[in-house]
Amino acid sequence: MKAIFLPIILVVLGLAVGVGGGISLRPTAERSDAEVAEAVEAPILTEFLKLNNQFVVPVVEHGRVTSMVIMSLSLEVTIGTTESIYAREPKLRDAMLQVMFDHANAGGFNGVFTEGANLVFLRKALLEVSQKIIGNDVRDVLISDISRQDS
Structure with missing residues (x-):
């Protein structure tokens, strides 16, 4: 037991x-x-703002234009800020073009230019310059169209 x-x-x-x-x-x-x-904390409500015109970026090799990159961009912005952003669009476009020219001069549009890491780097640089011009109302930069025409 x-x-x-x-x-x-x-x-x-x-x-x-x-x-x-x-x-x-x-x-x-x-x-x-x-x-x-x-x-x-309440979520920040955003909307999308399509920039009016495409960006055209020449790709120069050995002092000669070898191709043209054409891009369309949109911005994810805080709701209610679109009018103030459109008012500063010329300054924003100028700064964004400078980033794109620098990207092209560094070889970012050569070869497989749509590679993920390449575009992440470009988006980050575009977001930084957008926030520098506009402020934190710009939440993200979206590349809605990109193509390259070789000559």
Whole structure:
């Protein structure tokens, strides 16, 4: 009889210790202040603003234009800011063109110019210059069209 009770007592005792340990080591539902603030913060509502004209960027090799890159861009902006951004569009286009010229001069439009890493680098540079001109109302730069014509 004692031989049967000992294994049952050990199983019950092991089960009780396991359940107790699981309960005491369970992660708490407490959140840090940053997590609470992030959860409470309202999402920023955005809209898309298509820049009026395409960008035409010459690709120069050995002092000669070898191709032309044509791009259409849109901006993801905070709602209600489109009019103020359109008012500054000439300055924004000038800064964006300079970024595109620099990208072309660095060889960014040579070879497989639509490669993911290439476009990520270009988008990031365009976003930085857009935020420098417009401010944080510009959330992202989208390349909606890109093509290259070789001559």
